[in-house]
Amino acid sequence: MAQNDRLSLAGAPGSPYTRKMIAALRYRHIPYSVFWGSGNIPEGYPEPKVRLLPTFFFPDGEDGALVPVTDSTPIIRRLEAEHAGRALIPDDPALKFLNDLIEDYGDEWLTKAMFHFRWAHEADWKNAGPLLIYWGMNTAPAQMANQFAADITKRQIDRLYVVGSNEVTASIIEVSFERLIGILDTLIQRRGFVLGARPSSADFAIYGQLTQLAIVDPTSADLVNRLSPRVRAWVDLLEDLSGLQPKPDDWFTADEAREALAPLLEEIGRTYAPAMLANAKALQAGEDTFTTQICGEVWTQPSFKYQGKCLGWLREDYAALSGNVRGAVDAMLAGSGCAPLFD
Ligand SMILES: N[C@@H](CCC(=O)N[C@@H](CS)C(=O)NCC(=O)O)C(=O)O
CATH class of the missing domain: 3.40.30.10 (Glutaredoxin)
Structure with missing residues (x-):
């Protein structure tokens, strides 16, 4: 077995x-x-x-x-x-904290873009429906697969509201995705990965969402191709990094991290931070939905328990930082919009 x-x-x-x-x-x-x-x-x-x-x-x-x-x-x-070796989590406590935050942004915010691009536009849902069926049942007869694809497509379109995607928020999601691709283009150009010359769990979180956004779903894939062939190529490289030989000093130094990560932290502060904060507040008040402002637009979606847990874990990480490290982290978060997550 x-x-x-x-x-x-x-x-x-x-x-x-x-x-x-x-x-x-x-x-x-x-x-x-x-x-x-x-x-x-x-x-x-x-x-x-x-x-x-x-x-x-x-x-x-x-x-x-x-x-x-x-x-x-x-x-x-x-x-x-x-499992020892080839660690995905940096030893340096400040970098480790930033890694946790960026990983959670990939998992919990970027996934909204993934779900939105896949199910909000006709060209994309027509493309994705059958793939979802054949990925799990590759020998299914076409007629049956098409019927299942139609059923799942309807179900997913009906669930767009769950991630906060609607006519008002569509442009927030799409524009924030375009900004992220520009930010990643500059960041990756430095040393190849989000936190230096070796990959962290934050790289793999962003990569996971981009395996869909940059390759499978035509509208977002066109965007990535157009905006950054570098990021598009990065997704292919991340798929198999078995041959990379990481060294302990491949992580950014504190100075490098401060400069390199500022634009990404600002992006996280513009989108993920207000959503996570409003979600946590709603959960605390026992409310089923939350409403907040993101990039000047009204954002409404059902509150989401798991994301409340994610913010709780990040706050535990933050509380565990020693005084010096916390000072360094605070200096990086100041003005990014991320600081209120840890107030
Ligand atoms: N927090 C989970 C998220 C996993 C997740 O959302 N998986 C999706 C597919 S990408 C799923 O199985 N969704 C099924 C459903 O929601 O019914 C993780 O990090 O693994």
Whole structure:
């Protein structure tokens, strides 16, 4: 049943978090077996409680029985502890904190762009519907696949509001995505990755979303191609970094980080920060939806418990910073719009 020498997971090529994790496993030289689609999990594997992709199967049960585990961010940290070398999390505490923040921006904000671009424009949903079916059921007869594609397309379009995408916010999402591509173009040009000359979990979070935005979905893929062939090429490189030989001094120094990351932190402060803050406030007040201003427009969406948890983890990280480090981090966050997250 289980291939115990390998870490197994169920995922999908169209799932940004699956792509984040597979690329991270390759870079880290951690052997894995991936099952494409929750419908293709082999017999004998436990059924996940929530069918989130990716689902990992860790030998956490009695006598090493497999247990389904989800959520890429904590899984990356667990794998850091279980496998030595080729770390994705910098040792330097200030850089580590920035990595956690940028990773969460990739996972929790950039994913809005991913979902929006895929389902808001006709050319994109016509493209994505059948892919979603064939990624999980590649031998399905075309007629059946087309019917399933139509069903899932309708369901996803009806769920656009869940990530905050609507006619008012469409331009906020699209313009912020264009800004991000410009910022990444300049950042990557420095030393190849978000935090220096070696990849961090923040790179893989952004990469995961871009496997879709820059390649699969035609409207956003055209944008990326046009705005930055460098970023488009970066996505291909991140897929397999098994040959990169990272060195301890490949991370940015404090001075480099301060200068290099300022535009990205400002972008995070413009979009992710107000959304995460308003979400946390609504959750605290027991409200089902939150409304805030992002880039001068009204942003309304259902409040989201998991993102409340993410902000809680970041605040714990921040609280654990020692005085000196906190001072350095505060100096970087000042004026970026991110500081209120940690007030
Ligand atoms: N926080 C999770 C997010 C995973 C996630 O949202 N997966 C999506 C696919 S990319 C999913 O399985 N969605 C199914 C659903 O929401 O029903 C992680 O980091 O892995």
